[in-house]
Amino acid sequence: MRLDKYLCETGCGTRFEVKKKIKQGLVTVNGTPAKDGGMIIDELQDYICFNNQRLSYEKDLYFAFYKPAGCVTANEDALHKTVFDYFPDDIRKRINAVGRLDLDTEGLLFLTSDGDFLHHLISPSHRVPKTYYARLDHAVPNSAIESFMQGIDIGDEKPTIPAELEILSEEDCFSANLKICEGRFHQVKRMFHSIGCEVIYLKRIKEGAITLDGLLPGEYRKLTEDEIQQLKKKAN
Numbered sequence: 001m002r003l004d005k006y007l008c009e010t011g012c013g014t015r016f017e018v019k020k021k022i023k024q025g026l027v028t029v030n031g032t033p034a035k036d037g038g039m040i041i042d043e044l045q046d047y048i049c050f051n052n053q054r055l056s057y058e059k060d061l062y063f064a065f066y067k068p069a070g071c072v073t074a075n076e077d078a079l080h081k082t083v084f085d086y087f088p089d090d091i092r093k094r095i096n097a098v099g100r101l102d103l104d105t106e107g108l109l110f111l112t113s114d115g116d117f118l119h120h121l122i123s124p125s126h127r128v129p130k131t132y133y134a135r136l137d138h139a140v141p142n143s144a145i146e147s148f149m150q151g152i153d154i155g156d157e158k159p160t161i162p163a164e165l166e167i168l169s170e171e172d173c174f175s176a177n178l179k180i181c182e183g184r185f186h187q188v189k190r191m192f193h194s195i196g197c198e199v200i201y202l203k204r205i206k207e208g209a210i211t212l213d214g215l216l217p218g219e220y221r222k223l224t225e226d227e228i229q230q231l232k233k234k235a236n
């Protein structure tokens with residue numbers, strides 16, 4: 001990769017700024033001051049220092065993010081913040097969201113720079129379970145547990161595949177956890193709609209075994225090596 005690109009991606013500044021810093025002699029490659037931002041370096045092998053500090057490059061990035069309600073899972077939006085606005089420039093340039101959550105849905109969203117990982121996770125054959133907590137405008141009937149397990153018609157060509165519904169409150173039955181292994185457009189909202197309930201609040205709380213784990217809205221953390229391997233295993 002080009003040295004200037006590497007410096008930008010490791011957070012040393014913009015293309016313009018890193019060019020200046022190279023000119024000032026602040027960047028060394030294997031101990032020798034660099035002269036040209038266009039120089040090709042091996043980002044995994046070369047010893048690159050900026051201001052006498054060694055830089056380290058992560059080949060791929062994997063994040064768990066707590067998407068707040070009111071931000072969009074898109075690269076740009078004229079009206080709303082995007083999920084990428086929560087990341088510093090050098091990171092946001094490298095990552096993509098794994099699937100999407102609706103504007104008003106909050107909760108767990110993975111973002112990664114690893115294209116293979118992303119495609120495996122979003123492919124229809126890869127059925128990592130996703131659990132959502134939903135609050136509804138009507139009490140969820142007990143019969144929905146069986147219907148969701150059997151699969152229901154939500155207006156698509158095929159019925160949904162088996163999904164696990166847990167009705168949460170004995171008293172009002174207005175909230176539930178729903179575990180699905182698909183990712184159809186507005187799937188959770190459409191499933192509840194088909195049984196006469198409208199979703200008034202929706203939060204994704206789990207994907208595979210991974211939870212928000214103490215994150216607050218707008219916060220992110222790196223996935224651990226174990227978590228990445230778990231998801232890759234399921235993905236293959």
Ligand code: URA
Binds near residue numbers: 100186
């Ligand atoms: N299902 C929905 O209806 N909305 C989401 O954001 C995610 C799943």
